[in-house]
Amino acid sequence: MTALIETALSVNGERRILDVEPRTTLLDALRGIGLTGTHAGCEHGACGACTVLLDGETVRSCLVLAGQCGGREVTTIEGLGTPDALHPVMESFRRCHGLQCGFCTPGMVLTAVELLDENPSPTEAEVREALSGNICRCTGYAGIVAAVLDASSSVVSE
Numbered sequence: 001m002t003a004l005i006e007t008a009l010s011v012n013g014e015r016r017i018l019d020v021e022p023r024t025t026l027l028d029a030l031r032g033i034g035l036t037g038t039h040a041g042c043e044h045g046a047c048g049a050c051t052v053l054l055d056g057e058t059v060r061s062c063l064v065l066a067g068q069c070g071g072r073e074v075t076t077i078e079g080l081g082t083p084d085a086l087h088p089v090m091e092s093f094r095r096c097h098g099l100q101c102g103f104c105t106p107g108m109v110l111t112a113v114e115l116l117d118e119n120p121s122p123t124e125a126e127v128r129e130a131l132s133g134n135i136c137r138c139t140g141y142a143g144i145v146a147a148v149l150d151a152s153s154s155v156v157s158e
C-alpha cells in the first residue's frame with residue numbers, strides 16, 4: 001500500500017488537513033471531501049471542467065497534485081457562492097442562460113471570475129479568448145459569453 005502524505009491547505013477559507021497518496025490530484029482530493037462541484041472531465045488538462053482557483057489563479061486541478069498544495073488557498077465553485085447567495089458571475093450565468101447541463105459551468109464561472117478580476121471591462125473577443133480553454137458541449141457559447149459580459153457590467157457598476 002502506498003504511504004500517505006499529509007498536506008495542510010485552505011479550501012474555501014477553511015483549513016483542511018488531507019492525507020493523500022503522492023499521486024492524488026487536487027481534483028480527486030477535492031471531490032473526496034465532498035466538493036463535487038469541481039468536475040472530472042477529460043482528466044488530462046484539455047477541457048477545463050476541473051478548474052479551481054489556487055491562490056487566486058485558475059488551475060486545472062486534474063494536473064495539480066494535492067501534495068503540492070500545502071499552505072496554499074484553494075477556491076472551488078462552492079466557495080464562490082451558494083444557491084441562496086449567488087456570486088454576481090453566477091447570477092449573470094443564471095440570468096443569461098449561460099448553461100444547459102451545467103457540467104462545464106463551475107470551470108467557466110471560475111475562469112470568468114479570474115478574467116474580471118484582471119480586466120473588469122473585457123471586450124467580447126477578450127471574453128472568448130479567456131474562455132477558450134474551457135469546453136462546453138451544450139450551449140454553443142453564446143449564452144456563456146453574454147453572461148460574462150453581463151457580469152462585467154455588474155462588476156463595474158458595483
Ligand code: FES
Nearest residue numbers: 041042043048062
Ligand atoms: S478534467 Fe481537468 S482539464 Fe479536463
Ligand code: FES
Nearest residue numbers: 100101136137138
Ligand atoms: S452546459 Fe453542458 S457542457 Fe456546458
